[in-house]
Amino acid sequence: MNVIFGNLDLWGEAIGNTLLVFFVGGIIALVLGIIVGAMRVSPVPIARAVGTVYVNLIRNTPLTLVFFFFVFGYPQLGLPDLSNTVLGILAIGIYTATYVAEVLRAGISTVPVGQAEAARAIGLPFGQVMTLVILPQAFRTVVPPMMSVFIALLKNTTVAAGFSIAELAALRATINDAPDRPGNPMEVLLWVAVVFVVLVMVMSTIQRHLENKWRIVR
Amino acid sequence: MSSVLYDVPGPRAIARNRILAVVTVAVVAAVVGFVVYRMAATGQFTADKWYVFTFTNVWMSIFKALGQTLGAFALAAVLSLALGFVLAIGRLSEHAWVRVPVTVLTELFRAVPVLVFMMLLYYGLPVLGVRMDPYWAVVLGLMVYNGSVLAEALRAGIESLPKGQREAGYAIGLRKSGVMAFILLPQAIRAMLPVIVAQLVVTLKDTALGFIITYPELLYYAKLLSSQQGRPILQSAFVIGAIYIAMCLILSGVAKWLEIRTRHSPKLKGYTPDVGGGDPRVHDGTVTEVIAMQRGGGKFDAGGVGPTL
Numbered sequence: 001m002n003v004i005f006g007n008l009d010l011w012g013e014a015i016g017n018t019l020l021v022f023f024v025g026g027i028i029a030l031v032l033g034i035i036v037g038a039m040r041v042s043p044v045p046i047a048r049a050v051g052t053v054y055v056n057l058i059r060n061t062p063l064t065l066v067f068f069f070f071v072f073g074y075p076q077l078g079l080p081d082l083s084n085t086v087l088g089i090l091a092i093g094i095y096t097a098t099y100v101a102e103v104l105r106a107g108i109s110t111v112p113v114g115q116a117e118a119a120r121a122i123g124l125p126f127g128q129v130m131t132l133v134i135l136p137q138a139f140r141t142v143v144p145p146m147m148s149v150f151i152a153l154l155k156n157t158t159v160a161a162g163f164s165i166a167e168l169a170a171l172r173a174t175i176n177d178a179p180d181r182p183g184n185p186m187e188v189l190l191w192v193a194v195v196f197v198v199l200v201m202v203m204s205t206i207q208r209h210l211e212n213k214w215r216i217v218r
Numbered sequence: 219m220s221s222v223l224y225d226v227p228g229p230r231a232i233a234r235n236r237i238l239a240v241v242t243v244a245v246v247a248a249v250v251g252f253v254v255y256r257m258a259a260t261g262q263f264t265a266d267k268w269y270v271f272t273f274t275n276v277w278m279s280i281f282k283a284l285g286q287t288l289g290a291f292a293l294a295a296v297l298s299l300a301l302g303f304v305l306a307i308g309r310l311s312e313h314a315w316v317r318v319p320v321t322v323l324t325e326l327f328r329a330v331p332v333l334v335f336m337m338l339l340y341y342g343l344p345v346l347g348v349r350m351d352p353y354w355a356v357v358l359g360l361m362v363y364n365g366s367v368l369a370e371a372l373r374a375g376i377e378s379l380p381k382g383q384r385e386a387g388y389a390i391g392l393r394k395s396g397v398m399a400f401i402l403l404p405q406a407i408r409a410m411l412p413v414i415v416a417q418l419v420v421t422l423k424d425t426a427l428g429f430i431i432t433y434p435e436l437l438y439y440a441k442l443l444s445s446q447q448g449r450p451i452l453q454s455a456f457v458i459g460a461i462y463i464a465m466c467l468i469l470s471g472v473a474k475w476l477e478i479r480t481r482h483s484p485k486l487k488g489y490t491p492d493v494g495g496g497d498p499r500v501h502d503g504t505v506t507e508v509i510a511m512q513r514g515g516g517k518f519d520a521g522g523v524g525p526t527l
Contacts, residue, residue: 042238043227044235062427063423063426064429064430065426065462068441068455069452077253079256155331156331158331169333169334176341185344186341196329200329
């Protein structure tokens with residue numbers, strides 16, 4: 001217990017940073033993911049191609065490498081200085097956006113073909129087909145896998161530890177490198193694991209709840 | 219290419235699509251162009267930045283690092299598949315004393331981030347007097363996480379099989395183990411093969427986490443290279459990144475190919491993928507298909523690739 005109460009300030013900072021990376025990264029991922037997802041189903045071939053290339057390229061890159069590009073590569077370009085945390089958030093947002101886009105696309109393709117055909121048959125243009133018929137239905141099937149993406153995002157925030165961003169997984173190094181801090185690596189890491197297990201369980205509970213609430217009977 | 223979402227575009231839609239296309243191209247060109255311009259302005263394309271890659275030694279080391287990455291991936295893939303089977307079967311057990319602990323373990327393994335698990339093995343265990351090689355920390359970390367994910371995939375595959383499959387197995391006198399080994403698993407594996415390969419892609423990608431716990435794999439070598447003469451940080455990231463992307467694309471390609479093949483496979487006609495698993499109507503309708511699929515089964519196995527109908 002000493003490992004927690006002796007380092008309460010560090011734990012607070014670490015959890016704060018993890019949640020910061022999670023939420024801001026999640027928002028970036030969501031916004032970018034919606035744009036890319038829309039590009040992937042759009043009637044413009046070039047937009048589809050750009051979306052496909054982006055998704056395939058980033059999805060097949062390890063997250064650690066994306067971080068490497070942003071945290072070590074960005075300062076090489078001689079642009080305005082950004083802190084590692086900001087760069088890390090960008091990296092994780094851009095990485096997760098591809099998963100968001102894929103979930104959205106999969107969600108749209110689960111809506112029965114007849115729905116879109118019926119909507120077009122009564123003369124709705126593309127925009128209205130999407131906003132009035134497809135998206136409301138797709139939204140429900142998208143929620144559970146989308147939560148899975150965000151659970152993965154939460155777990156992926158640990159990668160930031162390798163790029164000197166002071167979040168939970170980096171706590172071991174912070175505590176053990178300070179001579180007067182109580183706690184050994186095992187204790188710290190076990191508690192970090194506990195925090196993640198709790199957070200993930202909260203999220204899966206929400207996921208299950210939403211899934212039951214919005215299940216569609218077809 | 220046609221889609222159900224929109225009609226063949228008329229003259230106005232064509233004009234609008236053209237504008238959208240131009241905007242897309244302009245935005246993408248602006249972003250890429252800006253990055254390339256900054257790279258050129260900061261001298262990333264000059265010869266001395268790429269100098270280190272002219273040495274045979276560097277390439278030998280890259281191949282060695284690639285070997286390290288693939289070594290960790292290969293062992294982790296095999297072990298996680300094995301663990302996946304054990305956990306999946308354990309979770310489907312009829313005995314609560316097997317099922318409950320395995321369920322808890324699977325959920326726990328899935329909830330802990332891979333990196334934290336690797337750190338536990340690499341930094342945590344020495345506290346208890348067990349010193350662990352980074353290689354084993356990476357392999358075991360990947361095994362535990364991907365094993366539990368694969369277990370869930372296999373379980374979902376088994377549970378989505380028609381109930382009649384299991385019952386028929388019992389009816390011809392097979393034991394529990396026989397039903398699992400000869401009836402349920404072969405079908406579940408075949409149905410879940412794309413998911414399994416996709417998870418292997420994740421495993422391959424996650425070997426890069428070894429970089430953080432000082433396992434000398436590709437990315438670690440990229441970091442090492444970036445401190446060489448000329449400080450080729452971006453350059454080594456590009457070279458190593460290309461290697462990673464090529465490897466993952468190959469594996470993803472295999473996954474996609476398997477998925478397409480599975481969709482056309484006559485053996486899986488009766489298989490109903492996910493959701494609606496509890497819906498009895500789904501299964502009733504497929505009885506004849508299941509029989510047909512079992513008839514076609516023998517030659518499918520023998521022929522290897524088998525006929526595509």
